[in-house]
Amino acid sequence: MVETISEEKKxxxxxxxxxxxxxxxxxxxMMWYFLLSDAFTFAxxxxxxxxxxxxxPTWPVPDFVFSTAPFGINHAPLIFVTIMSFVxxxxxVTMVRAVQEGRKENKKGTAFWLLLTVIGGxxxxxxxxxxxxxxxxxxxxxxxxxxxGTHVESGTYIESGGHxxxxxxxxxxxxxxxxxxHHGEWxxxxxxxxxxxxKEQAFGSRAFGALFFFVTGFHGFHVTLGVTFxxxxxxxxxxxxxxKRKNGYLMVEKIGLFWHFVDLVWVFVFLVFYLV
Amino acid sequence: MSDHSSSNGLNKAYVGxxxxxxxTLLEVFxxxxxxxxxxxSLEGKDWAFYVGAFIIAxxxxxxxxxxxxxxxxxxxxxxxxxxxxxxxACLLVWLVIAFLWAGDSWGYxxxxxxxxxxxxxxxxxxxxxxxxxxxxxxxxxxxxxNGEEHNAENHFNVKKEEVQH
Numbered sequence: 001m002v003e004t005i006s007e008e009k010k011x012x013x014x015x016x017x018x019x020x021x022x023x024x025x026x027x028x029x030m031m032w033y034f035l036l037s038d039a040f041t042f043a044x045x046x047x048x049x050x051x052x053x054x055x056x057p058t059w060p061v062p063d064f065v066f067s068t069a070p071f072g073i074n075h076a077p078l079i080f081v082t083i084m085s086f087v088x089x090x091x092x093v094t095m096v097r098a099v100q101e102g103r104k105e106n107k108k109g110t111a112f113w114l115l116l117t118v119i120g121g122x123x124x125x126x127x128x129x130x131x132x133x134x135x136x137x138x139x140x141x142x143x144x145x146x147x148x149g150t151h152v153e154s155g156t157y158i159e160s161g162g163h164x165x166x167x168x169x170x171x172x173x174x175x176x177x178x179x180x181x182h183h184g185e186w187x188x189x190x191x192x193x194x195x196x197x198x199k200e201q202a203f204g205s206r207a208f209g210a211l212f213f214f215v216t217g218f219h220g221f222h223v224t225l226g227v228t229f230x231x232x233x234x235x236x237x238x239x240x241x242x243x244k245r246k247n248g249y250l251m252v253e254k255i256g257l258f259w260h261f262v263d264l265v266w267v268f269v270f271l272v273f274y275l276v
Numbered sequence: 277m278s279d280h281s282s283s284n285g286l287n288k289a290y291v292g293x294x295x296x297x298x299x300t301l302l303e304v305f306x307x308x309x310x311x312x313x314x315x316x317s318l319e320g321k322d323w324a325f326y327v328g329a330f331i332i333a334x335x336x337x338x339x340x341x342x343x344x345x346x347x348x349x350x351x352x353x354x355x356x357x358x359x360x361x362x363x364x365a366c367l368l369v370w371l372v373i374a375f376l377w378a379g380d381s382w383g384y385x386x387x388x389x390x391x392x393x394x395x396x397x398x399x400x401x402x403x404x405x406x407x408x409x410x411x412x413x414x415x416x417x418x419x420x421x422n423g424e425e426h427n428a429e430n431h432f433n434v435k436k437e438e439v440q441h
Contacts, residue, residue, distance in 0.1 A: 022357035032350075032361050043368045050372065051379030055386065063311045077313055082304050089296045096289040096347055174320035260347045264340055271336040275307040276329045 025247075031254050035261045038222075042265050045215045046272050056205040060148035062274050064176035068134055081274050084127045085266065091120025092263040099256045102249025107237060110249055114234045117259065121227040128220050132213070140181045141209045147179040147186075149204040155193040165189060177201055212273065219269050222262050229255050292346055296339055303335045 014021045022029060053059050063077035070080070094116040101109030135141045141148070154172045157165055161180065171177075171191075179188045179201050188201035233255050236242055242249045305314075310328020312319025345351035350358050 021354070022360075023354050024357055029357070032357075036361055036364060039365060040368070043371055047372050047375035051375040051382070054376050054379030055382035057383065057387065061311065063308060063313055077308060077311075078304055082300065085300050086297060089300065090293065092296075092343070092347060093289050093293040096292065097287075100287075100289065172320070257348055260343055263347075264343045267336050267339045267343070271303075271332060275303055275332045275336075 025250060027250065027254055028257065031257050035257065038261065039265075042215075042218070042268070045211075045218065046268055049211045049215065049272055052205070052207045052211065056207070058150040058152060058205060060146065060204050060208050061150060061176040062276070064178075065148050066274055068138075070130055078274060080127070080131065081270070084124055084131075085270055087120055087124045087127065088263050088266050091117045091124065092260055094120060095256050095259045099249075099253050102237075102242070102252040105243065105246070105248065107240065107243050110252055111234060111237045114230060114237060114252070118227055118230045118234060121223055121230065121259075125220060125223055125227065128216065128223075132216075135212075139178060141212070143210040143213055144206060146204040146206055146208045147181075148208065149177050149179060149202055151175045151177065153193050155191045155199075157189055157191045158198065159189045159191075161187060161189055179203065215269060216273065219262070219265055222265065226255075226259050226262050230259065288346065292342065295342060299335050299339055303332050306331050306335070 013019075024032075066081050067077045068074055068080070069076050069083075073079070094113045098110050098113035098117060101113060139147060151171055151173055154170070157169045157171070158167060160166045163180065165177075177189075179186055181187065188203075190198055190200045192198050233251055237249070237252065242251055306328050308314050310318065310324045310332075312321070312324070318324040350361065
């Protein structure tokens with residue numbers, strides 16, 4: 001009984017001021033709460049994706065949509081985006097190393113690992129730029145037009161084109177396709193259904209393009225911000241500003257939290273857009 | 277130094293690299309498997325999609341836990357502070373459930389409306405389609421229902437005339 005009272009008293013005193021009950025520096029607390037609010041924003045975007053996908057009769061098939069890679073590689077489902085994920089994970093790991101070296105007040109080590117993190121972040125952005133460019137200039141997906149469709153019934157093509165589709169090619173329900181553009185004109189291929197009705201390829205769910213560009217763009221914007229701040233912190237590390245503060249490179253730790261958060265968000269963007 | 281190394285002496289950062297890398301590879305493997313890219317007979321199978329999605333989601337949440345707990349060190353912060361971040365985030369569980377639920381309902385409504393529109397467009401009006409099930413609405417009197425039917429027929433005829441013109 002006596003013990004519990006003194007324990008409670010200690011708890012009250014802890015919150016009366018003059019102490020840090022959380023034992024975390026102010027800047028780090030605020031970074032955490034900012035990240036919490038940012039997590040809500042991203043969660044809202046990703047649930048919007050989920051709601052619209054659930055409400056649509058068909059949805060683009062990710063392993064078909066994301067099957068191109070640089071150097072003319074086609075039909076390599078999810079390979080390029082897996083490499084992008086590895087780049088981001090690796091840059092998160094180099095960030096952990098930078099924070100470790102900072103806590104040891106090792107200026108050279110901190111600067112080295114921060115530099116590697118910046119390179120990792122920039123590489124990821126480069127990959128994303130390639131991916132966007134491929135969608136916009138080669139596959140002509142925009143925020144309101146989605147050429148990635150999915151067949152809802154089986155049938156036979158009565159037109160050829162679209163890179164490898166011949167007259168007489170059969171397809172089944174659930175098979176994905178990409179509508180191609182020739183000289184600025186959309187060229188949806190005609191097909192005959194099993195009942196003999198002639199139809200042409202329909203465009204895919206229109207929300208897909210808008211969601212893809214908006215959500216991966218918002219994540220890319222965070223990566224851009226992160227790289228910018230990492231460069232600023234790197235300059236300050238090299239100039240010896242944080243060494244003078246003698247607080248274990250706290251600023252490196254704070255930018256580290258933000259950088260890990262960007263990696264954390266990518267885990268879910270990767271899950272929702274690419275894997276499922 | 278000791279707080280940066282695991283028991284076998286390897287720096288925790290590199291342990292994280294191996295774990296996250298392996299889990300990501302597993303995720304991609306299960307994703308391709310459930311879409312039928314590895315075993316083609318699984319293509320288009322609903323159960324494969326749902327089982328695959330569940331497994332991948334579990335892996336993703338493990339990755340999230342690992343990043344938050346070990347890379348961001350929330351696991352080693354004071355518990356009350358960690359809870360002040362994690363408990364509000366639990367609200368997101370309901371957000372996701374509610375929106376997927378709502379989306380499913382929008383899809384159902386859209387499909388139902390589409391069926392009605394297609395039926396009207398494809399064939400001349402069939403009065404029996406518009407008859408309400410009197411067993412379900414016993415309080416409705418037959419007269420009101422006939423009125424509705426009449427209106428609907430008129431509406432359809434007007435539409436038909438417009439098309440002919």
